Amino acid sequence: MINDAIDLVVVFVLAAFVGFEVISKVPSILHTPLMSGSNAIHGIILVGAMFIASQAQGALQMVLAFVAVFLATLNIVGGVVVTDRMLDMFKGRQQGERKQPPDKADPKP
């Protein structure tokens, strides 16, 4: 258990550095999609909701588990769809504005 906890602390610290590094290179025009994209990523809390659902005992814990799964699904699905809609526009603009062939080949149906 103690080893596990320390492993997680190591992971936490490294992930924090990666988070800072990755974001420091994002241009401001992509800040809104970025916020939306990272919003979708923390929807992975759904995994946690599944854990508590599988161990739930009694009606109250079952209800809480259901609520947690429901809320987490809203987060993950809503976040992904909203981000995709935003980024779709960037793709549309590139198709329209850039003339190089590689971009034409890029978008898939």
Added chain:
Amino acid sequence: MIAAVHISADGLTGIYLLSAICFILALKALSSPRNARYGNLVGVAGMVVAIALTFLVQRPGHDWVIGAGMGLGALVAVPAARKVPMTGMPQMVAIFNGVGGGAAAVISLSEYLHELPLGVPAQKGVEILFALVVGCLSFSGSAVAFAKLQELMTGAPVIYPGQQVVNAIVALAVVALGVTIVVTPHLVAIVLLLVVALALGAAVVLPVGGADTPVLISLLNSFTGLAVAADGFVLDNVILVVAGTLVGASGGLLTKMMSDAMGRSLPNIILGGFGAAPAGGAEVAAGAEGRSVRSGDATDIGTLLAYSRKVIIVPGYGLAVAQAQHVAVELARALEARGVEVAYAIHPVAGRMPGHMNVLLAEANAPYEDLKEMDQANDEFPSTDVALVVGANDVVNPAARDNPGSPIYGMPILNVDAAANVVFLKRSMRPGFSGVDNALLYDPKTILLFGDAKDSLSRLLAAVKAS
């Protein structure tokens, strides 16, 4: 719970590592418009893998709860996310963020109930309570931010005497309850803590002005990330720790970038209460009474635009509200067809989120190269004939630069007053989101055209085509 985690924990960890790499790549791909969409898909792949594996390896005894929750969630989220207009995106991000925080809080509450009969060790108690409190802050804070942006309640700061003291007392109550619960685990106390933490989230967001709300959403996004990471510690789950921390760190940095762009510190935004500068504000308002504005008609302004050499369009929230981005780009095309040089000046916090205007103009197929960021645009205004301000106000208010008494003093602005002419398209003389009056409206070189931005732009387009 312990037994469950140790079932093929190595295999799960390996798969979770794969998911974590997907998330990092997803965030990285967002650094260029070309790769961003692919990045989102990689992120989705990471999620699907992690969720599917969790589902299989855990062999949940209650799959129907999971199935029903996911089914209902998808049923609600997909239409909501698809139907919302692009102008509603900021509040949509707020609410989807809030429910994530809510999920994190509910998970820690449920885990607490699960552990309670056996006694909750102090370390685990602290982890659980951290996730609970931060998740609740994010949930109720996001709900209030949503209500403000959706105009379900006033966008202005909600301020009452002694507010800071009340907030401080509520915050202390959270800490005191938390310590009590860690020392002596108790069911009633944790429910009370949940309620107080929810109240604190709402109380903290209420005094924040509408213009500052995006910064707050970013901060709450970061909070949800931290709550998710804390749940990762609670459940010994590495992917929750990685994903939550990634979002917590990146969201924190993004929040700082946004408040920097507004020239304000984060504590100032949260504690300041934007309207809390009554002296300067009243003075400006009183000054406004005696001055007159020049309002023009569409034909005159259309002619002015058509015979200019260089026009810079400055979009703001009014453009977003009116869904006027397509007409704005059409007007730009019509002007370019006449040989007028046209660019768009994008203030980093124009609209209600950073990049909000870029997204809208991208939707309308505005050429990427014509979107100028603030510094670049400010170099160009002195050589510009007409600055066409479409539904923006605070981000072009010279008071932010010249009047140390103004509540928005210090916020970097677009220097549209350096252009030879300034045209404001406005719905009314109502001040901007900050509630601060704009002296530029009364400047002799300023012309106002009142009306809905889309309608005004259509009339200008017709006038340009006719001249």
